[in-house]
Amino acid sequence: MIDIPITHVFMISALLFCVGFIGVLARRNTLFMLMSLEVMLNAVGLAFVGAGSLWQEADGQIMFILILTLAAAEVAIGLALLIRMQHQRHNVDVDGLSQLRG
Amino acid sequence: MKLAQFIAIAPELILSLAIVMQLLLIALKRSQHGIAFFTMSAILLALFAHYPAMTQVNSAVTPLIYVDVFSLTLKVLILSCTLVAVWVSYGYLRSAVEFHDEYYVLLLLAVLGANILVLANHFAAVFLGFELLSLSLVGMIGYLHLRQHTLEAGFKYLILSATASSIMLLGMAFVYGATGELSLAYQVPGQQNLRLLGQAGLVLIMVGFSFKLSLVPFHTWTPDVYQGAPMPVTLLLATVSKAAMFAILVKFWLVSAIFNNETLQVLLLSIAIASMLLGNLLALTQKNIKRLLAYSSIAHMGYLIIVLAIQSQQSVAWALKSGVFYILVYILATLILMIYLAGRSKAHGVHDQDDWRDWQGMIWRRPAHGACLILALLSLAGIPLTAGFIGKFYLFTVAIENQLWGAIAALIIGSGIGLYYYLSIIFCILAKPPVTQCQTVAVSGGSFTISHTTVMAMLTVIIIALGVFPDILASQLMFQSEQIPIIFNEAALKSEW
Numbered sequence: 192m193i194d195i196p197i198t199h200v201f202m203i204s205a206l207l208f209c210v211g212f213i214g215v216l217a218r219r220n221t222l223f224m225l226m227s228l229e230v231m232l233n234a235v236g237l238a239f240v241g242a243g244s245l246w247q248e249a250d251g252q253i254m255f256i257l258i259l260t261l262a263a264a265e266v267a268i269g270l271a272l273l274i275r276m277q278h279q280r281h282n283v284d285v286d287g288l289s290q291l292r293g
Numbered sequence: 294m295k296l297a298q299f300i301a302i303a304p305e306l307i308l309s310l311a312i313v314m315q316l317l318l319i320a321l322k323r324s325q326h327g328i329a330f331f332t333m334s335a336i337l338l339a340l341f342a343h344y345p346a347m348t349q350v351n352s353a354v355t356p357l358i359y360v361d362v363f364s365l366t367l368k369v370l371i372l373s374c375t376l377v378a379v380w381v382s383y384g385y386l387r388s389a390v391e392f393h394d395e396y397y398v399l400l401l402l403a404v405l406g407a408n409i410l411v412l413a414n415h416f417a418a419v420f421l422g423f424e425l426l427s428l429s430l431v432g433m434i435g436y437l438h439l440r441q442h443t444l445e446a447g448f449k450y451l452i453l454s455a456t457a458s459s460i461m462l463l464g465m466a467f468v469y470g471a472t473g474e475l476s477l478a479y480q481v482p483g484q485q486n487l488r489l490l491g492q493a494g495l496v497l498i499m500v501g502f503s504f505k506l507s508l509v510p511f512h513t514w515t516p517d518v519y520q521g522a523p524m525p526v527t528l529l530l531a532t533v534s535k536a537a538m539f540a541i542l543v544k545f546w547l548v549s550a551i552f553n554n555e556t557l558q559v560l561l562l563s564i565a566i567a568s569m570l571l572g573n574l575l576a577l578t579q580k581n582i583k584r585l586l587a588y589s590s591i592a593h594m595g596y597l598i599i600v601l602a603i604q605s606q607q608s609v610a611w612a613l614k615s616g617v618f619y620i621l622v623y624i625l626a627t628l629i630l631m632i633y634l635a636g637r638s639k640a641h642g643v644h645d646q647d648d649w650r651d652w653q654g655m656i657w658r659r660p661a662h663g664a665c666l667i668l669a670l671l672s673l674a675g676i677p678l679t680a681g682f683i684g685k686f687y688l689f690t691v692a693i694e695n696q697l698w699g700a701i702a703a704l705i706i707g708s709g710i711g712l713y714y715y716l717s718i719i720f721c722i723l724a725k726p727p728v729t730q731c732q733t734v735a736v737s738g739g740s741f742t743i744s745h746t747t748v749m750a751m752l753t754v755i756i757i758a759l760g761v762f763p764d765i766l767a768s769q770l771m772f773q774s775e776q777i778p779i780i781f782n783e784a785a786l787k788s789e790w
Contacts, residue, residue: 201470201490208463215456224452231459238466246473251466254417254475258462261424265455268431272448275438288445291517 200241207234221276221283225269232262294354301349301360302412303342304368308405311335312398319394329383332397333376336404340372356476359414363772366617367411367540370624374532375404377628377748381635382525384740388639396436403429403529407537414548416465416475419541423461426534427454427505433529434522437640446521453504453514461501467494468551477549495557498545499564505538506594507587509567516579519587524635524645527583531590531631532624539597539620546601547609562602566699568595569707576714582634582649585714586627589673592707593623599688599704604695611694613772615687621766622672622684622759629669629752633662637739646739649718654726663722665749672756674715675708680759683767 211234214227236255243251273283280287299306311332318328343365353359379400386393406425413419431454435447465475471491472480500511507515519527546552572591579585600616603609638645656663672681685708692701759766 197470201467204463204466208459211459212456215452221448228452228455228459231456232462235459235462235466238463239469242466242470242473245470248473250417250475251469254420254466254469257417257420261420261428261458264424264428265451268428269451269455272431272435272444272451275435275444276448279441279444285448288448291442291445291449291521 197241197245201238204234204238204241207237219285221273221285224285225266228265229262232258297349297352298354300345301352302354302358303346304339304372305405305408307335307339307342308401308408312401312405315398315401323392323394325387325392328394328397329379332379332401335401336372336376336379340369343369353414357415357418358412360412363543363613364411364540366770367536368408370621371404371407371411371533371536374536374624374628375400377632378525378529378533381528381632384742385523385525385635385638386640388641388740390641396433399429399432403433404533407533410537411540413541413544414477416469420462420465423458426537427458430526430530430534433526434518436526437523439641440644442521442644443523446518449514450518457501457504457511460497464494464497464501467491467497472551477544480549480551491551492556495552496560499557499560502538502542503564506535506542507591508564508594508598509571509591512568512572512591515591516584516587520581520583520647523640524631524638528628528631528635531586531627535590535594536620536624539616542598543601543613543616558602561598562697562700565595565598566703568592569703573707573710577710580650581647583645583647585649586630589711592711596685596688596704596707599697599700600691602695602697602700603691608691608694610772612691614767614770615691617770618687618767619684622680625752625756626669626672626681629665629749632745632749633666636741636745639739650721652718652722653724655722657726661746661750665753667719667722668753668756670715670719672760674712678757678760680756680763683760683763
């Protein structure tokens with residue numbers, strides 16, 4: 192089996208993270224923003240697992256499990272807000288949420 | 294685990310148990326008064342549990358948690374703020390037709406998160422506390438579903454705080470990759486070829502915390518969320534969340550050896566200076582008191598993080614003392630203002646009573662309230678004879694001791710700008726009352742009771758007492774180096790890595 196250099200793992204996770212981050216910034220549909228958040232969190236998970244394998248420890252994988260739990264909780268709250276937005280405004284476009292300013 | 298370790302984390306155990314009991318209580322009988330009373334007694338019990346916990350200072354409970362004097366002090370502060378928040382929420386929510394039991398569950402969850410964050414000594418604990426705090430806060434910000442603005446505020450907070458925490462997590466992963474250690478106390482700069490990775494990680498972690506402390510340039514969410522959130526939740530955001538984030542930032546800075554490097558110091562100082570100036574400048578034009586407090590909190594957090602930019606081992610104890618004193622003073626003044634605002638607003642109102650121009654002439658109609666608010670504002674502005682002045686003075690000495698001339702200049706300029714908007718509110722309170730006899734809701738309505746006045750007066754007395762005799766508290770706040778697992782050292786700071 193060929194060893195994958197650790198720098199490659201970190202590079203791909205940084206790349207994935209950027210994809211998610213750009214998604215959060217650029218998407219107007221809140222559902223897609225939540226999905227982009229998931230991509231970011233999974234990129235972090237990849238980095239943790241990679242770092243864990245570098246140091247030959249299980250800690251990285253445990254952190255990944257915690258991150259998965261967080262992702263689930265976050266999406267649950269996000270979807271609850273999304274449903275309320277759908278009820279109130281009949282669309283889920285984030286541009287509608289710009290009344291607070293001053 | 295030994296009994297001693299259970300005693301050390303007894304407050305957190307009580308809080309966790311109380312959360313489960315709350316859920317059972319809600320299942321048995323839905324009652325607004327019952328759950329508020331239960332929550333308050335649970336928090337009081339947790340506060341008292343700090344007495345036995347004091348005997349277990351400087352002990353590690355599993356690798357995740359380390360109990361020391363600094364974290365115990367901040368936990369007491371956080372729990373006291375929560376007590377006030379629960380009582381204020383009770384008055385605020387009582388007027389509504391619906392039952393608001395779940396609100397108190399979220400509140401205790403947020404406080405549990407804040408406590409874990411303060412105690413954390415490990416990335417996993419930091420992560421758990423951080424997320425427990427922010428996710429429950431999202432729930433509370435968006436809690437009043439009939440109001441229009443809460444949805445926007447909740448969604449903004451959710452998306453931005455989730456982004457910030459994933460950035461922070463990525464930073465943690467990078468640091469873990471570079472050092473091979475998740476525990477704060479053992480992190481030392483690792484191999485040469487991974488140092489760049491570690492440094493990138495530190496900057497990313499710093500970004501995550503700057504977001505939570507609403508420091509420039511990650512501050513844009515603060516005014517919107519403060520304005521949109523129900524008033525008691527704004528109170529929590531401004532006190533509990535800020536104190537917990539400050540505590541963990543201090544721990545990162547002083548406990549973890551890799552954080553002592555000059556690049557990060559420069560980054561921290563520039564963030565601090567930018568926050569002081571921009572926060573105060575943006576506050577100038579605000580007519581909404583919640584937004585104004587949000588901008589002023591940006592500036593105050595900028596002042597506060599000066600204490601982290603220390604250069605020598607000798608100044609650690611003094612810097613910690615100044616930091617804790619300053620955040621306490623800031624919280625006291627903010628509490629007075631927010632208790633008043635929350636007392637005047639109702640959960641079923643369209644929005645909170647948050648335009649400070651309605652306060653015109655309050656001193657003539659309600660002298661007690663007017664005087665309390667004026668003193669709180671003077672303390673925020675840092676006028677002598679109030680605690681705010683002493684707090685700023687302490688920060689000033691820290692900055693001089695460590696020769697942070699840029700920060701000193703920004704502190705002075707920022708306070709000067711701040712004086713303008715604090716004084717314009719004070720002048721408004723002192724002005725002639727409006728001619729019409731009918732008073733606006735902002736001065737007379739809401740769930741305001743005599744107990745609100747009493748608590749405001751008590752807090753004001755504390756502010757004055759601390760301003761005149763700061764030593765009654767300051768002499769108690771002794772953070773000797775041996776009481777905290779500090780491995781801050783000058784050699785590490787000077788060595789480039």
